[in-house]
Amino acid sequence: MITSMLGSARGVSSNVSGLAELLRQAVVEVRSGESGSGTGIIWGGSGLVVTNAHCVRRGAPLQVDAGGKWREAHALAYHPQHDLALLAAPSVSGPMLELRDPESLRAGELVFAHGHPLGIRDALAMGVLHAVTRDRAKSPRWIVADVRLAPGNSGGPLVDAQGRLVGINSMVVNGLGVAVPASLVQRFVESALSQRAA
């Protein structure tokens, strides 16, 4: 009995390590001017990075670090209300994260935040989903999670137990982590790219 419990605790632990490895390949560090740094998510496999708008200082030189190399990047689009920014970073690539539909989230589900809090590279934090808040039209507005975040986590992924992207960590309110739902991020990227194509 005890052996099997230990076995399952070990199983969970190795699963979490696997998750950390996946996320390590899917994120970059974002640095803009002299101000602090944030985290970004490689979007669509290569060439694009999504991060928080507040991690990007307008007009300042922009760099992203993937796998230990700093590369030039530039901003393609901003969405200040959702605190999102889309960056072009041509030589960056990583795994594509599956998106999690916020409508299917349940309070108490395990969630994981990956990022570079206080400059510590590739730190993982675990917690549970607290609530999904909604706007007047009843569509998901923010993902609230009982997970410990710090400056530097901004722009990084919040994922579920299967590594699917739940949202982008944006702020801390009353000790709770607050993220932009993945559905809003996807809509933002799609509209930003279609405007450029037009």
Next chain:
Amino acid sequence: MSTKSDTSSSTLAELSSQLAAAVATAGNSVVAIHARRRIPSSGIVWRDGVIVSASHTVRRDDEIPVTLPNGDSVVATAAGRDPATDLIALRVEGAKAHVAPRADSSSLRVGSLVLAVGRPGRNVSASFGIISAVGEGWRSWQGARIDRVFRLDLSVYDGFSGGPLVDASGAVLGLNNSALARGTPMALPAKAVDRVLDELLERGHVRRPFIGVAVQPVALSASVVKRHKLPSDPGLLIVSIADSSPADKAGLLLGDVLLEANEQALGRPDDLLDALSSVPSGGAVTLKVLRGGTIKAVSVTPADRGEGE
């Protein structure tokens, strides 16, 4: 869209979905109580028509608006409060809500996984952590003796006080409270809640018998110990007596040293409180008193401090 999510296999996903299911189960018995400014607090449907919550979060006794798990609004009335354990019992008529399933909290150990569930508004929310310590024979700063309390390594967020601490199956282990120990997240075990609740429903308050003395432990002199063949434990020196208190009426005097209560040795002030709380309502306690070198037996009938609070 290709994905690498298979790196995390089913164990983690299973745990995650069990936790979410536990929150959903517990959430069926968690209500929101709107009886203070700012955000509402949580309460648990403990028995049919009875809700328990944290007393400090409920700032009135009548016409208390409560939101049930199914979204219905009902009005509850306070049936009693116990300031010492910060519990309040509320009665609601005809409320359709599940009574919370109970877990056996005696098997909980430091490191056990637990969830705190609250309803600080319409929807249920949760936080997750472990039991960080189990306190035995803990006395709250308001004087209640609680056999066991759980100190929690999780966040009891605004509005979570009064909500349940649940295990991985969603069964209730205790009641969360961030005010019981001045900000430290704690949970009162379900058994302690039951005991207080029984008294609150029966008489509206919890009996806290007192006799009206302040005491401090003193060592007895060797000659006194020898003469009366006493154990060499300390006694309790009476340093003040409240006017017209039971002790005053029974003729206890300043400077008396209490040795025993109902033949239980009194070495610490807590021993006296414990002895008094085991006296049945209206009953008397026999104190063995050392006065001027001689030993007397004094019978005192404790009064009930809980009344009128």
